[in-house]
Amino acid sequence: LIGWTYQVGISTFWVMLITLLGNYAVWLLVYKQLRVVSEETASETISSFLGQGKDRLIVVLSAVITIVFVGAYAAAQLLAGGKALYAIFGWDYSLGIVVGAVIITVYCFAGGIRASIWTDAVQSILMLFAMLLLVILGVQACGGLDSLWTQLGEIDTKLLDPTPNTKFGFLPFAISWLVQGLGVVGQPHIMIRAMVINNPEKIGLTRNIYTLLAFVFVVTAIGVGLTARILIPDLAEIDPELALPQLAIKMLPPIWVGVILAGIFSAVISTADSQILSCSAALTQDLFPQIAHSYKLVKLGTVFVTVITMILALANNQNVFASVLAGWSALGSSLGPLLVLRAWRQPVRVPVALAMMVTGVVVSLIWRFGLNLSSDILEILPGMVASILVYLVGSRLIFYRA
Numbered sequence: 001l002i003g004w005t006y007q008v009g010i011s012t013f014w015v016m017l018i019t020l021l022g023n024y025a026v027w028l029l030v031y032k033q034l035r036v037v038s039e040e041t042a043s044e045t046i047s048s049f050l051g052q053g054k055d056r057l058i059v060v061l062s063a064v065i066t067i068v069f070v071g072a073y074a075a076a077q078l079l080a081g082g083k084a085l086y087a088i089f090g091w092d093y094s095l096g097i098v099v100g101a102v103i104i105t106v107y108c109f110a111g112g113i114r115a116s117i118w119t120d121a122v123q124s125i126l127m128l129f130a131m132l133l134l135v136i137l138g139v140q141a142c143g144g145l146d147s148l149w150t151q152l153g154e155i156d157t158k159l160l161d162p163t164p165n166t167k168f169g170f171l172p173f174a175i176s177w178l179v180q181g182l183g184v185v186g187q188p189h190i191m192i193r194a195m196v197i198n199n200p201e202k203i204g205l206t207r208n209i210y211t212l213l214a215f216v217f218v219v220t221a222i223g224v225g226l227t228a229r230i231l232i233p234d235l236a237e238i239d240p241e242l243a244l245p246q247l248a249i250k251m252l253p254p255i256w257v258g259v260i261l262a263g264i265f266s267a268v269i270s271t272a273d274s275q276i277l278s279c280s281a282a283l284t285q286d287l288f289p290q291i292a293h294s295y296k297l298v299k300l301g302t303v304f305v306t307v308i309t310m311i312l313a314l315a316n317n318q319n320v321f322a323s324v325l326a327g328w329s330a331l332g333s334s335l336g337p338l339l340v341l342r343a344w345r346q347p348v349r350v351p352v353a354l355a356m357m358v359t360g361v362v363v364s365l366i367w368r369f370g371l372n373l374s375s376d377i378l379e380i381l382p383g384m385v386a387s388i389l390v391y392l393v394g395s396r397l398i399f400y401r402a
Helices: 002-008 011-040 046-051 056-089 093-110 113-141 145-155 170-186 188-196 200-231 233-237 240-251 254-287 295-315 320-343 350-370 380-401
Strands: none
Touching: 002 011, 002 200, 002 240, 002 320, 011 046, 011 170, 011 188, 011 200, 011 320, 046 056, 046 188, 046 254, 046 320, 056 093, 056 188, 056 240, 056 254, 056 295, 056 320, 056 350, 093 254, 093 295, 113 200, 113 240, 113 254, 145 200, 170 188, 170 320, 170 380, 188 254, 188 320, 200 233, 200 240, 233 240, 240 254, 254 295, 320 350, 320 380, 350 380
């Protein structure tokens, strides 16, 4: 988000606000249902919840999708950590990626999903503190908010344009970002947390706290991106995703640079460890359930997933934000619609469920990598629409045949 804001300016605020609205809608409509129904069906993973004992194929396909795309998402997090170490210490990206993978492995070995939730809470506080510190100092260095605004306009008036210039106009672009927020429903590493919350009645309070903190974080991240555009203008031709660590180096004494680095690594680890645990669960509980009760084999599965994720990160030639969007969209398009239907106890036949997942993935990937239209309309919109259409058409055909 910081690097994207550095490039395009204040329009990212409206985009992120729309995304948060989509997130909030999922909290309202799905989280409690998922918590209740997953307990009724004794589901321990998202894949097992989607299958609900109806067919092994649903579990296997959703587990494969989870491993592939959550793994790619985790690889993007490792790449972000590698970039941070490169910016601050001058280390090669690859070394930073390996260091991040080792730290994440230790986290995963130290505890399961509940330990991950507790560490995420602590790391979120550190991240928020680091961002608040940097944005306050950055605005001061720019001469205040009025001066910040003036200088952005002098660099490029497009940075002050509240709506991005896209091929199909702002409305379809905005709708696709709203759907991007709704796409949280297809993220196994996030939705599993709704399944393990100890009391469904606490979901409302949790929702409000999350939304407030997420809004504050988005505002501070955008502020960091805007101040970095003024204070470090040459990054536009190098790598805008280095804006956060480079701004810390420019603005802060070494000890506070360390705090910012800790904040960046907290962001990386708090996301990646949850993702790797989700992939590991999909591998050892859904694909190969016969090894689920072997402690050593489960841990070996975690190491295997981490190594594959590290290799993907080392081979990644995209920017972090693009990789995250691609993984998020594929998961939201394929798993999201089916999860909503399951949470609301809607009947879905096995062939229809399989077709929904495959269609969502294929349309999402074609939209981004085949048609190259994701910069105008995010691929999750056509991907989710296609998956829902498959459900509507498939269910109607089965009804008529019956």
